[in-house]
Amino acid sequence: MQFKIPATSANLGPGFDTLGLALGLYNKITIKPAKIQSIHVEGEGTKNTKIRVDNAFVKIFNEQLRRLKIEKQNFKFTFENSIPISRGLGSSSAVIVGAISAAFKIAKKAINKEEILNIALYYESHPDNITPALVGGFNVCMLMHRQVRFINKKLPNTIKAVIAIPQQSISTHHSRQTLPKRYSQKDAIFNISHSTYLASAFFEERWDLLREASMDRFHQFYRMKQVPILFDLQKTALNNGALMSTLSGSGSTFFNLCYSDDADRLHAVLENKFKNIKILTLPFDNNGVSFEEF
Template sequence: MFVSVPATSANLGPGFDSLGLAVDLRNQVELVPSRFFAVSIKGEGENNPRLKGNNLFVSIFNEHYRRLTQKRQNFKFTFYNQIPMSRGLGSSSAVIVSAISCAHEAAGVKVSKRRILNHALVYESHPDNITPAVMGGFNAAMVEKQKVFSQQKHLPDYLKAVVVIPNKPISTAKSRTTLPKSYSKENAVFNLSHTAVTVGAFFNEDWEMLRLATQDRFHQKVRMKMLPELFAVQKMAYDNGALMSTLSGSGSTFFNMVYDQDAKMLADKFKAEFSDFEIKILGFDNDGLVVER
């Protein structure tokens, strides 16, 4: 059995803790019953021995498997990781979602994506990453009475993401401590209005509106100061036709949306200017969580 979950980019400018989308970069888990517990990691994190001994996936999997079956069972887990860790591309959400899904599959319990999403909320209190990880596409999400309510929009093939992945992480927990404790009414209204128009632009496929709509006054500039090169990344993106250019989650990755024909040109410019950073051209993922039996 294989379970795979896509990378995500959250916030998307003004949609703090509420907007996110999925990109075509996946972590996959292979799960087989075994006489002995075993963990193997290939790709991202394979050289980090702590991940084998203190594995969030295994902890969440065991919690749900025992709840569902009332018994213990050894498994061999093989992780094929493509999502960079601690770079704002939803690697933690991918772990949470895949662990919950694997536990239900191993227990033989059918479960909806919506139920998995609500289980994931226990481990990740903000729905902006976990929602596109489960549902795919672009998502606007909110939490009400410990449940996620969301609206999803498929993204067309003629759009691409050009992601700039710095060689330094930005800790989500640390970056949150740098944010203001309160916001003025003016800035709150600014973000509310820009978030509303961002959602409308995605659903109406008015991509040219996104450059204006995705401006933010809540978190981006404060977080970008932790890695000042990101200001130059954003300027280069907009100088070269990007439809939107936003910090991915809390960073350090920067997410840029472009038309398909402009993707290589922008990626080449990034590679020439930011040689220490990893540049990827990615499609968008409309499938979200996938289980292959």
């Protein structure tokens, strides 16, 4: 059985811990019964021995099988990873929701997305990455009584993402420590109004509104200071066809949304100017976790 889990971009400017979407960039995991458990890794993380020795996917997968009262079994796990690690593209959320979903399928338990999300909260307390990884599309998320609530919007093929991935990683935990402990009422109102406006623009497909709607006063400036070239990258993107340009999660990746017809030009401009930053043009994913049985 093979599972495919998309990368995600969260926050999207003012939607701190509440807004996220899924990208057409995937980690693929093949799981087959075996006499002895084995782990093979290709792509991102190949040189990371921890992924083979203390694999988070396998650990969560086995924990969930035990919770579902499935007897211990051995499997061969083959990971084909395309989602960069610690770059703000939801690599940890892909591991979490992928492992839980895989346990459900192996246990022959129906995939209940609400249940999986709420289990995922045990491993990841912020719903803006785990939700799009599981269900795809654009999502407005919140927590209520330790339960994930979300509203989903499928995204059209008339828009694309052009993402910029610096070589430098940013730890989510460390970057949160750089943020202010308190915000002014003025800044709070600014972000509430802009995140609401941004969500409305997505649901109405008013892409022309995204540039103003995606402005933020809560986190981007403080995090971008850790990789100063991101300020120039954002300005360049907005001047060359990006409808919005925001830090992806806690960074260091930058997410740019543009019309599909403008994607090649924006890609070329960023690639030519920022030689040490990897540029990818991606469709949006509307499916979330998917699987194929052999």
